[in-house]
Amino acid sequence: MNFCLSFRRNSTKGVQANDSTGRLLKYDMGTNQVTVLLINLSGAVGAAVSRDGGFVLVSEFIGDWIRRYWLTGGNAGTSDIFLSNLNIVRPNNIKRTILGDFLIAAATVTQGSQTLVPIKVRIDGDGRISEMVSLEAQYGSTPISEAQQSGLSVYVSSRGVNFVGVYTP
Structure with missing residues (x-):
């Protein structure tokens, strides 16, 4: 299917x-x-x-x-x-990882300025958040559209930039 x-x-x-x-x-x-x-x-x-x-x-x-x-x-x-979750807004693409949990490209609202900041979120099959990482340093306030895991690396993309972010542990 x-x-x-x-x-x-x-x-x-x-x-x-x-x-x-x-x-x-x-x-x-x-x-x-x-x-x-x-x-x-x-x-x-x-x-x-x-x-x-x-x-x-x-x-x-x-x-x-x-x-x-x-x-x-x-x-x-x-x-x-x-x-x-009030801290997670604008969820975009969601991908299952090889471990069976999920990566979500999303945003959060900063407390002071109320601007949207891109984040990648990892949740398990029960909806528990195990990781929420700000990508503001790399993307500013540009929304991200995808977080995809391959091996140990996570690739992050956005329609608003001309690069792909690669994050490794």
């Missing part, structure tokens, strides 16, 4: 309009059938399936949360808010 998100092409207009027309779609390659799993998503921009295939996480950029859609088990076919 493949999962796809549908959201406005012009994300700036979507944010300004508080758009909630996003959808989570499931494509079955065997039958060529597309099934709508979720509707009315607030700026759905990223999705990642859990290691065991039990759920898919969907980041809602406008809603400022991560939604979980259950694929198997007693909750199959239902969704809930997986992560909603």
Whole structure:
């Protein structure tokens, strides 16, 4: 199965309009059938399936949360808010790591100036935050769009810069 998100092409207009027309779609390659799993998503921009295939996480950029859609088990076919944290806003793409936890490209609001600062967030399969790293020194207030782990390194990208950040332990 493949999962796809549908959201406005012009994300700036979507944010300004508080758009909630996003959808989570499931494509079955065997039958060529597309099934709508979720509707009315607030700026759905990223999705990642859990290691065991039990759920898919969907980041809602406008809603400022991560939604979980259950694929198997007693909750199959239902969704809930997986992560909603006042310190994490504008969650963008979400990626599962080789360890089974998740990396989220997001932002946080600085206390003094109330400006958005890009962060990379690591959460486990239960929604517990294990790492939240500010990327303000490297990206200023430019939002990041992706944090992807490969081996021990994490690659961070943004549509607003002409480089890719590489972070190693």
